[in-house]
Amino acid sequence: MKMTFRWFGANSDTVTLENIKQIPGMTGVMGFLDYKAAGEVWLTDEIEKYVSEVNSAGLECEVIESVNVHEDIKTGTGNRDKYIENYKITIRNLAKYGVKVIVYNFMPVFDWLRTDLARLIPQDGSSSLYFNEKDLGEMGPLDIVKRTAEKSQGFSLPGWEPERLAELEKTLKQYENISESKLLENYKYFLNKIIPVCEEVGITMACHPDDPAWPIFNLPRVAHTQQGFEKILSLNNSPYHSLCLCTGSLASNPENDIPSIISKFGELNRVACLHIRNIKTLGYRHFRESAHLSSEGDLDMYEIVKAMFRFCPNVYVRPDHGRMIWNEAARPGYGLYDRALGAAYLNGLWEAVVKNETK
Numbered sequence: 001m002k003m004t005f006r007w008f009g010a011n012s013d014t015v016t017l018e019n020i021k022q023i024p025g026m027t028g029v030m031g032f033l034d035y036k037a038a039g040e041v042w043l044t045d046e047i048e049k050y051v052s053e054v055n056s057a058g059l060e061c062e063v064i065e066s067v068n069v070h071e072d073i074k075t076g077t078g079n080r081d082k083y084i085e086n087y088k089i090t091i092r093n094l095a096k097y098g099v100k101v102i103v104y105n106f107m108p109v110f111d112w113l114r115t116d117l118a119r120l121i122p123q124d125g126s127s128s129l130y131f132n133e134k135d136l137g138e139m140g141p142l143d144i145v146k147r148t149a150e151k152s153q154g155f156s157l158p159g160w161e162p163e164r165l166a167e168l169e170k171t172l173k174q175y176e177n178i179s180e181s182k183l184l185e186n187y188k189y190f191l192n193k194i195i196p197v198c199e200e201v202g203i204t205m206a207c208h209p210d211d212p213a214w215p216i217f218n219l220p221r222v223a224h225t226q227q228g229f230e231k232i233l234s235l236n237n238s239p240y241h242s243l244c245l246c247t248g249s250l251a252s253n254p255e256n257d258i259p260s261i262i263s264k265f266g267e268l269n270r271v272a273c274l275h276i277r278n279i280k281t282l283g284y285r286h287f288r289e290s291a292h293l294s295s296e297g298d299l300d301m302y303e304i305v306k307a308m309f310r311f312c313p314n315v316y317v318r319p320d321h322g323r324m325i326w327n328e329a330a331r332p333g334y335g336l337y338d339r340a341l342g343a344a345y346l347n348g349l350w351e352a353v354v355k356n357e358t359k
């Protein structure tokens with residue numbers, strides 16, 4: 001296990017590299033260039049600047065998140081081949097600076113969705129991200145985008161970048177004729193073009209699950225169940241086509257057995273990294289994010305860490321979304337304090353599992 005932390009860059013994050021380095025057991029960051037729009041090439045000087053900053057803080061940058069896939073690739077229309085060529089250049093450029101894994105998703109339009117970004121948890125006065133399908137009511141995608149932007153306290157949210165959503169109506173229109181099987185066909189086309197480049201330069205692509213783990217706004221989504229991942233992985237058999245299993249995203253559907261999903265795909269050598277967080281189910285399609293401890297949410301973190309140790313012990317891990325605690329003002333989900341507590345807890349579980357399993 002390599003414990004890492006998401007970092008948005010010096011100009012975009014309230015958390016500093018020094019903060020991250022001071023969290024015990026932290027080996028690196030999962031990097032992010034928040035100003036890059038989907039389809040754009042990540043230039044070598046931009047990557048070099050980010051990676052060398054991380055390295056000079058004594059941290060590694062072997063995982064990059066959110067090299068977003070352009071909607072033309074997902075819908076198989078317009079300039080798809082141009083954007084795929086750009087993606088290939090980005091893969092090569094990232095490899096030059098020691099990047100080993102790219103986390104991405106193939107979700108139509110929305111990376112993730114919440115109905116409240118700062119829901120008060122009455123028991124302790126902290127707040128966290130929250131979802132209740134009932135609150136969506138009559139709201140359409142445009143209303144929810146507007147509301148999410150208003151509630152993000154001025155921070156741009158990954159997956160909700162303004163430039164990406166500016167053309168939302170047009171993008172939604174593009175999906176009117178895209179069925180699940182068409183989406184998978186376009187996904188396969190993309191993989192077959194980029195995976196040979198990944199194999200050549202040694203970068204693994206890690207698909208992130210849908211969040212929440214079901215289709216929204218009638219858009220086709222395929223990455224939210226074991227069966228969905230089986231379909232996705234069968235599109236291309238290379239081990240460089242892999243998964244980033246995000247426990248909190250998957251757990252929004254209580255039918256997903258997370259330790260079993262990690263075991264299954266870990267054993268097949270198709271798990272490159274894990275995002276670990278916990279959620280508390282409050283009703284049907286109704287949940288809030290919780291502190292990482294098993295006792296605070298629905299997930300058995302001991303079983304999750306044990307599955308990781310047994311079936312994919314070399315993965316990159318990061319504590320995912322934390323609650324907002326101790327009056328911190330930060331990007332929703334991405335404060336320092338609760339994620340640092342999560343990392344310390346996960347490191348403790350890891351030590352216990354390693355000692356138990358190797359006795």
Ligand SMILES: [Mn+2]
Pocket residue numbers: 208246249275320
């Ligand atoms: Mn995640």
